[in-house]
């Protein structure tokens with residue numbers, strides 16, 4: 033059957049179930065758009081928690097399930113993410129099974145080809161198997177960090193996990209160039225909970241009918257080859273997802289993009305601005321906030337800084353800043369609550385991205401050729417940051433915590449020194465590769481064709 037013949041076989045429905053966190057909802061909705069453009073109809077099952085606005089996606093059908101989380105567990109996605117994710121996997125089971133059963137039994141609708149759910153929602157594998165529906169996994173993070181997750185049993189056996197403070201600078205010889213401090217960790221009451229969550233994610237991904245990655249072959253060839261050998265299921269690296277469509281002006285989450293960012297960037301010198309943003313979940317202390325503020329002020333570069341209302345522990349927004357701080361900079365600094373990040377990164381005034389290295393932010397930066405300053409906070413961000421600075425050579429990592437002197441020096445190294453020029457050149461090479469992978473003969477395009485073919489051949 034040719035590609036076009038297969039794509040004419042419309043009447044196939046896909047059910048997608050994202051993890052309800054911003055960094056996971058966005059790529060799942062992008063994937064939904066990609067598959068919709070290939071002739072599939074899309075039904076999104078979503079928790080009522082953090083739900084996207086359906087009217088922004090009139091071409092998709094939505095079903096909402098109540099995740100049954102007590103209020104204190106809803107808020108703990110910021111304080112104990114592991115507890116939140118474990119709870120989601122437990123509590124969503126019954127409503128998700130009911131919803132999927134209902135969709136499967138609706139004879140007035142097209143037949144469902146498969147479920148595509150986030151790798152972290154590992155409970156969905158058992159539900160899909162029970163209902164005899166194939167499940168594909170979407171892994172929204174990098175392949176390289178998944179290699180580290182799949183090595184957790186080995187890392188535990190070798191004594192790297194749980195992480196001990198006395199060993200932070202030691203190399204992890206089994207996973208070069210990682211050091212112990214680059215291993216995924218996360219603040220949680222019991223480190224064993226993270227270990228179990230990660231192992232369940234990996235084992236249930238292995239049990240699936242295939243894994244879709246928001247990455248591209250030329251970026252992570254070694255990790256993809258390793259996973260190909262280890263996991264034993266088809267892999268579809270079809271990223272970067274967000275470059276398939278124009279940047280959306282309507283965010284899928286609860287925060288509204290600040291409309292002042294682009295006009296402010298328009299007034300700046302090309303490649304002069306440091307864009308600073310730490311994603312949707314990371315939090316910092318008041319002390320760290322002030323070190324960042326003074327580091328930016330002392331760098332003498334213009335900066336656009338996203339300070340979410342819940343970014344700083346114990347503060348509503350910018351209260352810790354000394355009076356007159358921004359005014360004294362004479363317009364050199366602009367602070368917003370949430371930015372249209374993808375548009376910001378495409379702006380010619382932006383010369384660097386100071387990021388927490390969530391995978392979406394990392395990939396968005398690569399796609400626009402913007403070098404990074406890396407300040408990973410938790411989980412996969414640490415692995416991503418190490419790859420950015422040491423493997424791809426497209427950024428500098430803040431190694432001494434959050435300290436104004438190091439911040440000022442690092443910004444200067446990247447923005448004005450020869451070292452920064454070299455980093456920028458390497459970044460532009462990688463950007464070209466990211467452009468190429470989406471071209472007609474690019475690997476991600478071919479991989480997308482393979483994915484469509486794979487879905488159409490899945491047996492329910």
Ligand code: UDX
Pocket residue numbers: 053054055056058172173283309310311312313314338369370371372373374389390391392393394396410411412413
């Ligand atoms: C979370 C985890 O923190 C991260 O480790 C994992 O890789 C993905 O899930 P998050 O903290 O949300 O991610 O960061 P990131 O992956 O970078 O995603 C943030 C998304 O929000 C990006 O798509 C970014 O463009 C968008 N964003 C961020 C905005 O649109 N505006 C902003 O001001 C900040």
